[in-house]
Amino acid sequence: MRDRLLEAADRLFYAEGTRAVGIDRVLAEAEAAKASLYSHFGCKDELVAAYVQHRIALARSSIEAFVAPIPPGERALRIFDWVVAWVESPDFMGCPLQRVVGEVVDAGHPARVLAADQRDWLRARFTEWVKAAGLANAQQLATALLVLFDGAVIASVQDGSRRARDARWAAGELLKAAAGGRAETRAPKLRKPKQ
Amino acid sequence: MRDRLLEAADRLFYAEGTRAVGIDRVLAEAEAAKASLYSHFGCKDELVAAYVQHRIALARSSIEAFVAPIPPGERALRIFDWVVAWVESPDFMGCPLQRVVGEVVDAGHPARVLAADQRDWLRARFTEWVKAAGLANAQQLATALLVLFDGAVIASVQDGSRRARDARWAAGELLKAAAGGRAETRAPKLRKPKQ
DNA sequence: GGTTAAACAGACAGTTCTGTCTATTCGTGT
DNA sequence: ACACGAATAGACAGAACTGTCTGTTTAACC
Known part of the structure; x- marks a missing residue:
């Protein structure tokens, strides 16, 4: 029920x-x-919170399932393929969390507290993926990719999925620059001209 | 009145x-x-449309005034300083257009038609600025910066202005990569190993 | 001074919304 | 057979919303 x-x-x-x-x-x-x-x-607010919670659970498991088979070092880029697939799904209507945050002004609303949590989770994932790629300046790169991720989703609402592809391209460039420009943090290896 | x-x-x-x-x-x-x-x-919908129109007019003149004294070749990057200043303004509440698009589902709503116009305008500005920087692959770079712009604004709603700064950093990296990686479009004229 | 346009206050209709409450029905386990 | 928890339909209160309409006041212009 x-x-x-x-x-x-x-x-x-x-x-x-x-x-x-x-x-x-x-x-x-x-x-x-x-x-x-x-x-x-x-009350309705709690129903809204439950809705947000539900969307968060779906997103996390969807993302985790998507990245699982991908080598950790490639996840930071390949997650943008997930975004492309999402914004191209037939009834895509933007990010449910971004929309709730736009609708609900009160940052203390239960739904917004959950959204803030999810935000931390996502940033943590990006950090993890960037670190797994063995790149220097991981924090900076991770938050940059996070912003790109947000932009990909919101821009696709008006402009269609091509913006998600643009974001993927930009992510690739950033990762290339980070890999090529300076030395990698771990393992000597030589720099792999990734993607 | x-x-x-x-x-x-x-x-x-x-x-x-x-x-x-x-x-x-x-x-x-x-x-x-x-x-x-x-x-x-x-009716109320027209008031909403007028509100959107008003915000668009403010944004355009604010942006135009901001970039006017900046050398055209630097505008694509420096516009992110404008974003930082905006998201740091005391009563920043996100992008009014993004919020209206999130609230109003009907893409034919007068307010959304205006928003779509503004979107074209902004993309045209980015294209212009990137071209003024004399970079190859101008279209791709311009839309990437547009996505970064969107992400900077939406991410700052939850995470604060540091995301706008992250976006600025990323924009700088992309522009650096475009300038350094391959030849500039004008003058030299040697074949560009694209992508 | 008289005309006219615009703004005013506010009643009103009609709908929609959230949330409460009553009274009834259904299904399950004992 | 019976009790009990859970779901049902739906009336109801109270508020808020959009939009219309009436009648009055203000102010500028000739």
Whole structure:
């Protein structure tokens, strides 16, 4: 039951925005009664938070599954292939977290607290991937790629998936510059003209 | 009168979102009567469109004024200083256009049509600046910087202005790579081993 | 001074929204 | 058979929203 409500909310909230969709629409979509919703979630804000939580869980497992078979050193670049695939999926409507943050002004809102967490998680992943590539200046490079990631998603909303490809290209250039320009931190090896 | 209404709408819409702010709030803020608003704007959607139009006009003139004294060849990078200053301004709440696009699902909404125009304008500026720097692969570089620009703004909403600085750094690296890696387009004329 | 356009205050209709509450039904385990 | 937890339908309150309309006031112009 909770799942049915959450999935209905997920579809509607993502397609139209949390503010544009009322409780009644969610109930109709889930074919559920109002009391069920309020007994499970307490109030709409908590339903929104549950929606965000759900999206976060999906994103994390999707990303983890995507990078798993990729050699750690290539993940920082290849994650942009994941972005391209995402923005090209048929009902892509932007990043649900970016949209919630835009709609909900209060940074203390439960949904925004979750979004902030996810943000930390994503930055940690980029840091990890960049370090795995054995590049110097890892922190700087990781946050630069994070910004590129954000830009790829938001720009694709208006401009289509070509922006995600542009971001991938830029990420490649940055990584190339970091690898070629200066020495790598670990292992002597010689610099591999990656991608 | 129209201006007073528009400025009130601008303040409230930008601070809280166009959907969160009702007509009555705008009227109270402008100390105006309802009839005034509806005779000037017709309906709320048109007020939202006027708000977007206003923000676009501000952005264009602000950007133009900012780059005017900067040598054309440096503008593609220095525009990121403008972004840093913007996201550090005290009541920065993200990009008003990105937020409206997130709120308004219908791409045919008057406000979204205006936003799409502004998008073209901005991309054209980046192309112009990159070309002025005399770099090869201008289109690719321009759209990459555009994505970086978008990412700088959206990422700064959650992470603060350091992301705008990260974007500036990344832009510098990309421009350096484009300038150093291969020949510049003008003058020398030797064959460029592209990509 | 009289005309006219614009702004004013605010009532009003009609809808939508969140959240509460009552009363009923269903299914399961004992 | 029975009890109990969970879901159901839906009325209801109270607020907020958009948009319309009426009647009044203000101010500029001839």
